[in-house]
Amino acid sequence: MALFQRASKGKGDAGKDALENKHKSESNIGEKMWKKVSQEYRLLEYHACPEYMKDNEFILSYYRVEFSVQQALSSLFKLHNETLNVWTHLLGFLLFLVLTVFTAYELGELPAFSRCIHGLEYNQSEHCILQSMKVDVRNMMAPMLTRTPRWPFFVFMCGSMFCLLASAVCHLLTCHSEQLAVFLMRVDYAGIGTMIATSFYPPIYYVFQCDPFWQMIYLGTISCMGIITLWVLFAPSLQNGKYRPFRALLFMSMGAFGVIPGIHAAMEHWNEPLCGRMLGYEALMAGCYVLGTLIYVARIPERWKPGLFDLAGHSHSVFHILVIAGAYAHYRAALLFLEWRDSKSCT
Structure with a gap:
């Protein structure tokens, strides 16, 4: 009996040792990566960062702090906790630039x-x-x-490109100084507000082209909402990370305004053959934006395992990917709105 107990104890100790060794191995891998990247250029942990850079306490390491502009630009091709944030929206900007040029050529042709x-x-x-x-x-x-005017479509495309490029530049250069970081964050907010506001231009302009009164009311309202939102967000006191939910709420309120003209348009044109496809793309866009915003505010998944998602998979990079997906869905919808208006006159 004693022999059996000693054997069982030995097996239990062996299992515990194996588990501890596994955790130590994972910890050693993380430490080795941290040391390797930190030796290439100076990176800090969260607790060592200045207050203006402490935006997410669940991202524990790989922070660039007080880089020169040249160092910040060169970090585009290096590993840190903003690498994916920069590249997701930089590639998104290039995607929309290509789509804009391609679509401009296609729309320039005679029907x-x-x-x-x-x-x-x-x-x-x-x-x-x-x-x-x-x-x-x-x-x-x-x-x-x-021909139906093309400018509302390209207003949306330009607004999207401005948002994506402003975001990429902000994430790349905010490590330079607090003064530059505050300025670039305001530009980033301006980009988000601009993208949301300009997204309304193609659907509202084309759907209500034969009803100038409602067209003017809806476009004027969303434009004013965009200006007011940016004016509020430019207040220095709202730059802190603790106001993340408030900023998200302002942007979501702009997007929620779209329900009103959306219901109006659906009631007016429910029997149109393209109505279902248009609504499908717009629902996909809204779903991507709402899901991305919720993930961004909740800071999931890094909240569940702080430090594990410092380099990849954290909420901000997921949010960026969903923004691009939503913008592309709206691009497809905007093409349908334009195609529909091209084939349907007001008389």
Whole structure:
């Protein structure tokens, strides 16, 4: 019996030792990576950072502090806790730049003949052939001669590119100094507000093009909301990380305004063939933005395991990816709004 107890105890001790060795091994790997990266260029842990950089207490290490502008720019190609934050939105900016150039070229072309040919009406009357041909040609050429304005679509594209580029620059250069960090964070907030406001321009302009009163009301309202939001957020007292939920609430309130013109538009055009696809893309956009904002505010998953997600997988980089996904969904919706308005006149 004693022999059995000693054997069981030996097995239990061996299991504990194996578990402890595993934890030590994981800890050693993290320490080795930290030492290796820190030796390449100076990185600090959270407790050693100045107060203005303490935005997320669950990101424990890999902080760049008081870098020169040249060092900050060169860190674009190095490993730190902002690497993915910079690259996600920098690549997003390049994606939207390519989409803007490509779409500008495509929209610059005359409408395809296949889009116009359905407007032809064949009149079999013996006495009206010539007159019928004149009417048919005029109907066919009408879309080519009266194009829908493209500027609301490109306002959204420019707003998105400004937001993505401002975000990438902010995450890259805020490590220089507190003064520059405060300025760049304001530019970042301006980019977010601009992107949200300009996202309303294509759907509202094209859906309510035949109803100028509501078009002006909705566009004017969201523009004023954007200006007021930015004016509030530019207050120096709101730059601190503890106001993260308040900032998110302001931006979400701007997005929530879209429910009003959205319901109005759905009631007016519910029977349109493209309505379902448009609403699907817009719902996907809203879902990405809301989910991303909730993850950003809750600071998930780094809250569950502080230090594990310092380099990758933390809430801010996930938020960035969802912002790009939502913006791309809205890009697809905006193309549908434009296509629909091109094929449907107000008369």
